[in-house]
Amino acid sequence: MDNRQKKGMNxxxxxxxxxxxNPFWEHGIIRRAIDRNKIRVSAIDIRNxxxxxxxxxxxxxxxxxxxxxxxxxxxxxxxxxxxxxAPLSKKILLTPQGRRxxxxxxxxxxxxxxxxxxxxxxxxxxERICHDFIDxxxxxxxxxxxxxxxxxxxxxxxxxxxxPGILGGKESAEKDSFSGSVLEYAQYTRPRSxxxxxxxxxxxxxxxxxxxxxxxETSLIRTFLKRPDLLENKALSKxxxxxxxxxxxxxxxxxxxxxLSGPGALSGGQ
Ligand code: SAM
Numbered sequence: 001m002d003n004r005q006k007k008g009m010n011x012x013x014x015x016x017x018x019x020x021x022n023p024f025w026e027h028g029i030i031r032r033a034i035d036r037n038k039i040r041v042s043a044i045d046i047r048n049x050x051x052x053x054x055x056x057x058x059x060x061x062x063x064x065x066x067x068x069x070x071x072x073x074x075x076x077x078x079x080x081x082x083x084x085x086a087p088l089s090k091k092i093l094l095t096p097q098g099r100r101x102x103x104x105x106x107x108x109x110x111x112x113x114x115x116x117x118x119x120x121x122x123x124x125x126x127e128r129i130c131h132d133f134i135d136x137x138x139x140x141x142x143x144x145x146x147x148x149x150x151x152x153x154x155x156x157x158x159x160x161x162x163x164p165g166i167l168g169g170k171e172s173a174e175k176d177s178f179s180g181s182v183l184e185y186a187q188y189t190r191p192r193s194x195x196x197x198x199x200x201x202x203x204x205x206x207x208x209x210x211x212x213x214x215x216x217e218t219s220l221i222r223t224f225l226k227r228p229d230l231l232e233n234k235a236l237s238k239x240x241x242x243x244x245x246x247x248x249x250x251x252x253x254x255x256x257x258x259x260l261s262g263p264g265a266l267s268g269g270q
Contacts, residue, residue, distance in 0.1 A: 008039045009163055010086045010114030013152045014078045016057055016121055018043035020149045033160050049077035058122050067123035075118065075125055079133045082116045089114035091134045094148030095124060098137030101155060103178035105138065110162040117155060119148030181234040182223040185215035217243050
């Protein structure tokens with residue numbers, strides 16, 4: 001049994017605000033994963049590695065310009081200390097300039113021994129850290145946050161729920177949105193009727209095959225309406241192609257009827 005199997009995946013966040021992580025470790029699935037030794041977590045204060053009475057971690061940028069830059073020495077020392085604690089962990093710098101985090105990257109990271117997540121602040125970190133001290137640069141989206149802590153939490157959260165044994169059943173992660181390049185089907189719970197809207201009858205039928213088919217179809221419809229780009233790149237199953245063909249026939253029927261007697265026919269199709 002390797003270290004990861006024995007002690008769980010190791011997440012170390014390097015930050016000047018370690019206390020931001022406390023409420024994050026305390027709740028829900030992350031808390032449960034820690035209690036079950038599926039993950040180990042720590043947030044290490046970069047200031048502990050800064051020199052001098054004031055433990056300064058930032059300085060003015062060379063060449064002028066606004067804002068401050070995170071100094072390389074405390075960052076390098078913090079990364080070295082974290083690497084000593086977790087030598088097999090991947091060192092990831094959170095930056096809006098990194099490769100975009102998505103479900104594929106989350107799956108890739110979930111198979112690593114651990115992650116050391118370096119959280120920037122101010123105008124970011126000294127460039128020499130990017131060159132010599134990290135394995136990967138990751139962005140959680142095309143917008144700029146004030147710091148990398150929230151990005152680190154997003155990654156820890158998304159990766160943790162992919163670790164086997166974390167969710168109720170393997171099922172839950174497999175059926176989630178993006179797992180098969182489609183969005184998850186529509187979900188309902190009690191009450192059966194809510195403000196005039198009823199739960200689809202088929203979900204109450206007890207016919208598991210019909211429910212599976214209905215879920216596949218709603219999943220495809222939602223993806224087509226909300227994220228058609230996902231379908232463009234997906235390898236469709238035979239059943240999914242059949243569902244799409246059936247829609248084409250239905251849509252053609254509607255267009256045909258319109259051209260014969262609907263509003264389109266009246267206006268001459270203009
Ligand atoms: N001046 C930097 C730039 O334009 O690339 C942005 C610095 S940002 C204000 C401060 C820190 O927040 C970054 O060093 C990074 O750690 C974090 N951060 C901001 N946006 C992020 C994003 N989209 N993904 C990951 N980390 C981000």
